[in-house]
Amino acid sequence: MTGPEQLQPLSLPAADDDWAAWLDERCRGSLARARAMRATLVDVDPADVLAAWNDLHVELANAFSVAGLIAQVHPDKAIRELAEQVEVEANRFHTELMLDPGAFAALSAAPTEHLDPAARRALDKSLRDFRRAGVDRDEVTRAKLRDLNERGVELGQAFSRGIRDDNRTTTVAASALEGLPADWVADHPAGDDGRVTLTTDYPDTVPFMTFSQDAAARRAVMTSFLNGGWPQNDKVLAELLAVRHEHAQLLGYSDWADFDAEVKMIGRGAAIAEFIDSIAADSLAAGQRDIAVLLERARRDDPAVEAIDVANWRHYAEVVRREHFDVDAQEVRRYFDFTKVRQGLLDVTGRLFGLEYAEVPGAPSWHGDVTAYDVSLGGEVLGRIRLDLHPRDGKYNHAAQFDLVPGVRGVQLAEGVLVCNFPRGLMEHDDVVTLFHEFGHLVHHVLAGRHDWVRFSGVATEWDFVEAPSQMLEEWAWDADVLASFATDEAGTPIPADLVARMRAGEEFGKGFLARTQMFYAAISYRLHVERPDDITSRVLELHDAYNLIKPIPDTHFHTGFGHLEGYSSAYYTYMWSQVIAKDLFSAFDQDDLFADGPAQRYRDTVLAAGGSKDAADLVADFLGRPYNADAFRAWLEASPEEK
Structure with missing residues (x-):
């Protein structure tokens, strides 16, 4: 087997090269190899079938990763559409594979007595995936599941495309x-x-x-x-909800949320509703307190203001932070030049986790904005990252980390891409926090790219844990000493510590009503999948009234532009669930010295590098030395900014 030191990053075309041919070779080539492996799976010696299954999934993951990324970032619409078609083909193959009784029988026959814990976990998870796909159902049901899977992929792509291409x-x-x-x-x-x-x-x-x-x-x-995505995404979403529900019921689940929750930390669909209502209750008092402050301030400008709504809350939150906490966002942003922030991020995470970043000048990519870095730890090259951080037409318009190559020990280096939409000059501090957050996913992907089993590679934990490491890394974007290392004004003067303290106090203002807003999003995600209302707009407004303390604007349609309904489906609660865990993880660090020896390296090795090789609850317990709890989160939520 090839040693890690000999592996090379994936070779990409230059921006003006023939990306269609390259996509065909990379993605359809991987799919062709995966199909060939599937065809011979039943003839593989049972002792070797698990390794063959892993090899097949390396090829499949390679096809999915490249197609999923390029569909969101390539400047040429025709190339994006080609990548979307490849995604459809890959999903079709995966559906057929997981409904193949022969493949299931071959894997079921794998001997288990000599498997190490990682191999046994990989086998057990794979057999569970088969059963969740419906491989044990009759042929008529399997055929219906194939159709539903394919239609669900098409609708999910259409929903995302409706947002991405609606350039209002x-x-x-x-x-x-x-x-x-x-x-x-x-x-x-x-x-x-x-x-x-x-x-x-x-x-x-x-x-x-x-x-x-x-x-x-x-x-x-x-x-x-x-109104992004309106009206076309309304019908797309309605059909997507119906398809997911039928899919879940064919497999014997009450609804999609119950099916989806089975493989998450939360375990069952009904627990999602319980969690949403629990957080909403815990944050109500703090939220009402801060909304009252915003309303009082808004009425000083205009006595006719009736409520704090989505058109004025951000403005008055800034006014209150400026007047009450002496934080002027325009003063703050002069310390956050994009180029310095990007380098500062690399310096901070490098120091924290012992990583080294070597820029790769001129590395071929899909656009000239993209920068590439090789990442090493202790002299070992872990992989390559690419940063695509500025907006352009046709590009994914939020912030996310995408896989390019899943790392597999001795087979291929981990490669990931950060896709964001930041200004080229001065940044808001919120942008800086977002950059740290998303980079947390990228570090996770690269550090966890040294497993033998591809299903454990990268951010492969339960979906309601994946945000926790990134949410915890946000804390470094709020530390005065950390910020002073790269946040400087034009004269080179670092951001003052007292300003950072006021920024943090100002940030704490509003956490109650913003937590309620998150629960509104989570309620949309969960309730729409469970209820599938005929009039989605009306139901979303009802949920807005029930959870969000910030009032809506009439004649708007938040749900048609809520892209997470495609990726998170019924489980947007996971963002807040992860934050509860993130606060507990952060409690193990020295709050006065975030670079103190010990915690970061232990966290790197026990949580991040572990990928999906253990259940998330066990990873957290390994790091904390105890099961996680919500004590740190509740203390944070209940504390007033002044107490901070």
């Missing part, structure tokens, strides 16, 4: 830019008609909603933002 704009008077940072205003010149065109991309929308003093303009911009 809003024009506002140039006067509406009063209060915006000078560099942002310079990047948004008025046209001959004296009006400025704003997109729904985050670098346009978030600063405008934060700083513009024009309430009507803010409302217009937010209305455009909240």
